[in-house]
Amino acid sequence: MSMYAYVAGTTNDDINDKGSVACQIDFLKQTNVDYDAYYVDTFTGVSRARFQLQKLLMIVKPGDMIDVMDVSNMMSNIRELSCLLYYLEDLQITIYSDEVELDVGSIRDQYTIAMMCRAEKLTMMQRDFNRKKTCQLKRQIASIRSKENKRETTQQDYQIYNMLMNSDYKTVQKATGLSRSTLYRLKKRIQKQ
Known part of the structure; x- marks a missing residue:
């Protein structure tokens, strides 16, 4: 059984910024765990590639553990994270996070629910946008028609x-x-x- 640490964040050196690599590495060092290896993905600009995570996933074996400060750092969106958690469950990998040890099955269910809630929210936002757009177009049409009706008689x-x-x-x-x-x-x- 091996213990790995995974960190993903910005190159900001501020230890108080939880999104920075420095803060996450500081947190992992405070746990006093002897990790077999650290895998660090740093984000610059809009690039959110996680090449080190891909290397880690090629190395892990059943029974290994991955320690992360925040599980959501492992992927850029909930859909990808949910897929990753299914993959890790198949590999029988345990993830340790900021507060507690997380069984992959339990967090997969949490993130699946979160993903469904997000999808529902996006659907509601799209409906609201469509309704507002329809109202706006109706007002424009009414305005155009009223201008036509107000044409000056010469x-x-x-x-x-x-x-x-x-x-x-x-x-x-x-x-x-x-x-x-x-x-x-x-x-x-x-x-x-």
Whole structure:
């Protein structure tokens, strides 16, 4: 049985910052455990690759233990962490964390529940976004329609209207070059005023 330490975090040297490598290594040294090896992944910028974790997973054997300050440091999202925990359970690896020894089965269940809650939250957020977007589009359409209805009636429109009142649509169409539907809308708009 071997004992490994895994650390993943930023290159920040602040010991009080729990996300920094320095803080996590300090925490692991305070436990006074003699680790067979330390595996450290440092994050710079947006890169969150965990190459050292991959090396560690190639080395561990059934019955080995991995000590981490926070289990969530092992992966960048809950889905990946849940998959990793299933993998570690198959290997019969025990994980020690900040407060207690965690049986892989129990934390896998916790993270699976957390992953489902997160998925439900994302679904609710998407529905809310879609509802807000729909309301916004309806307001835009209503605004465009109200602008069309508020179109200023010009002197030429009144002349065309008078022509419509004194003759039929075909005659006015030939004289103005406007379609029958346009003439009808113009007539209705002026009658509403």
